[in-house]
Amino acid sequence: MNAKTSGSTRAAAMLDVAGLHKVYTGAGRTIEAIRDVTFTVGAGALVCIVGPSGAGKTTLLKCIAGLLPSSGGKVILDRAPVAGPPSSMAVVFQEYGRSLFPWMTVRQNIELPLKQKRLPAARREQLVGDALVAVDLAEAHGAYPWQLSGGMQQRVAIARAVAYEPQVLLMDEPFAAVDAQTRADLEDLIRRLWQRLRVTVLFVTHDIEEAVYLGERVLILSHAPTVIMEDVAIDLPDARSQLETRSLPRFSELRKHVYAQIQLAKQGWRPPGESA
């Protein structure tokens, strides 16, 4: 367990966020969304970011994804600074109903980014096929997204991200809008894909249990203007199952601890000595 924890903070950082700062300006007033966020994610790690609503989770993720310019600080992906969406990163968004192209079939949705990468047709076909098998949707390639259930649509979005072969997979509350049972299945799917593909995953959620269940580490965010309240190592066994892992005493302890921190964050408590 300790080996795992030290492994995720080892020198080979895949993603390095340093002093990230974001201020929205507009209509004569400024809003400081992110004050100072610094953390490192090692290659092949699975890190969850959890925070109360209004913690600027989506803003943080968009800054890391290069979709939103930051006001200060640095995001470094595999030794290269992020200035726009990088080619080795894929994002899965919360709103599955709006993140797939409704005029394209499932196959076309997954294939379009690969065409942009100028991959040859045979390679594209293989990647699309493998990705659909990986998310258990091999039969659905000819369907349109709106013909599928919400959970299936989100699996298509995950397949699209997987087929893109990113080094880092960013997920912005991807399961917030699906029902509880589908959510549990999708959580296990993410763990399986992560273990099989050795991809680095940064998973943003507001669900404390989900963060503890999925992550090797959980970063707890403060209320806006956002700083990191705590970086919690999740020392649970690597093989996780919905039934057994969630009934471990250690799981409850971690959940309680993160819950207490989130309650503090909601009340506006901030870590001491933060730079204003």
Place this chain on the structure above:
Amino acid sequence: MSGGKIRAVARNAGLALGLPVALLALWWIASAGSANFYFPPLQTIAQMFVEVWVSPRIFDDVLPSLGRLAAGYFGAVALGLIIGIPIGLSRTLRNVLEPVLEFLRAIPPPALVPILILLAGIGDTMKTLVIISGCIWPVLLNTVEGVRGRDEVLEDVVRSYRIRGLARLWHFIIPSASPQMFTGMRQALAIGIILMVISEMFAASNGLGFAIIQFERSFAVAEMWTGIIMLGLIGILLSQIFRLVERRMLAWYHGLRQSQRPGG
């Protein structure tokens, strides 16, 4: 098809055709034996319809009209899309152009006919320009709205997968805006037919509008009525063709809408 489905289709067809059939019957009965010079019996008009239109007139009047309509309509659609897409994409362009567009749109196209005659003469070019000047607005304005209203989440997806340039235009911008583009094109079709007739009522030597005016001036009242019926039939035919094309091209959109209906 099951028996229930056949019945449903027959019922819908009955509902759709019921009123037109009833109105025609009413016209037929009310005008039977009419001695009014301006309102001849429908029976006379129907006989005259075959005589007037199943003739070289199809080539002399109907086809030239449809040709000018096609040129004007498709010209307007092309221009509306080409101008509308950049305006929809750029807030700056919208701020600069919106007042001008509002002004131009407010001008009734027939009022442009005298100017267009001065500029383009009285030939096909003038008539095509009149049609373009009216048809372009619904296409242009709906395209601007459609492009502007594209989904932000999908825009983030497009950006994060680095889908850019023509691929972005072709796979994202145009399909996103296509439902609104079709709304504009449907409105433009109705306007186009009106302007086709009006432009032929000014200086013209052939066309449906020209034929109707000729009949009227020579007091060939029944013939004039057949021209008006012909226009109606052409309007129905074109709008049905439009519906078929739209159903095909926007199949995804109708499917999406259906799936979003509660309980559907």
